[in-house]
Amino acid sequence: MELRQHALQVLCLTDPEQKSAAALDMQAQAATFLIATDAVIKAPEAQALPGRPERPELRHHTAVARRSPATAEGRAVLIHAIAHIEFNAINLALDAIWRFPGMPEQFYLDWLRVAAEEAKHFRLLRDHLRQHLGHDYGDFSAHQGLWSMCEKTAHDITARMALVPRTLEARGLDATPLIxxxxxxxxxxxxxxxxxxxDIILAEEVGHVAIGNHWYGWLCARQGLDPVAHYAELVARHEAPRPKPPLNSAARRAAGFTEAELLWLQQG
Incomplete structure (x- = not known):
């Protein structure tokens, strides 16, 4: 089987159980895949990307429920919100695999690993909702901020690496200890x-952000771009959010952020 085409097929799946299982299965069979690194793969015209279930209802982020984690219902809302982020993160990793040709094979294998680990995170959180809180994924409304940035950067792999893993996903490194x-x-x-x-998610998300940092740096070197200056330009161009303090500087350093990058982020 060919990895990139298969990633697109899994991205099109609408059932969360099927999609997360397929992402884990792809990783388990990684050694058996061929990788068409230079092929331009086209999405099916009739298929809206990503494939998603009818629920949760998607709303603007200002209209999404927020409640205190002091109550069981509030904790269900919180865990549901994180599960939705992880479900979107499966889609983001699969999208990086099929959409961008011309990268080294390791790029595609790295994002395959991310897709599988995000699937594991989603399943852990969904099981927690079901077993401890009497809810399931889809019971609360959610927003689509992660995928919106995916669409903005669909034609620029450097922007994608800059603004999805090392911007939006890196915010999770800061937020998780507070949660x-x-x-x-x-x-x-x-x-x-x-x-x-x-704890499991935070440890593995450091690795995901590190993958984004690695390939962003690789792409900047290939194009002769200064990573810090170009990042600032991309943030402004695509109106990417700045991180909210306090930064988890230790986790960000472990994920490959340089001192110059941390300084720029803290000046925001």
Whole structure:
């Protein structure tokens, strides 16, 4: 089988269970795939990307429910929101695989690994919703901010690497410890179980952001671009959000951010 075409097929799946299972299966069979690195692959005309279920209802981010994690319902809303981010992250990784030709084989294998790990995260959170909180994915509204940036950067791989993994996903490195602190303060068994899941997610998301940093740096070197200056230009061009303090500087350094990049981010 050919990896990039198969990634597009999985991206088109609408059922979250099928999509997450297929992403994990692709990673398990990674060694058996051929990779058409230079092929230009076209999305099916009748298929809206990404494939998504009818629920959750998608709203503007200002209209999405927010409730205190002090209540079980509030924790369900919180875990649902994180599960939705992870589901979108599966789509983002699959999209990077099929959309961009002309990269080294390792690029496609890196994003295959990310897709599988995001699928694992989604399943952990969905199982938590079902087993501990009496809800399921789709029970609450959600927003589509991650995929919106994916669409903005569909024709520029350098912008994609800059503004999805090392901008939007890197925000999770900053936010997760704060969420964990709130859940620990609640102290219920379901809240502490969620903290443990977030430990797994945070450790692996450092690796995902590192992949984005690596390929952004690789692309800048290939084009003779200064990574910090070009990043600032891309942020302005695509109206990408600046990170909210405090930054998780240790996690960002582990993910490959340089001191110059951290300084620029902190000046925002």
């Amino acid at each position: 964990q602190h709130k859940l620990r303060s609640v102290g219920t068994s379901d809240a502490l179980a969620a903290v443990a899941i977030l």
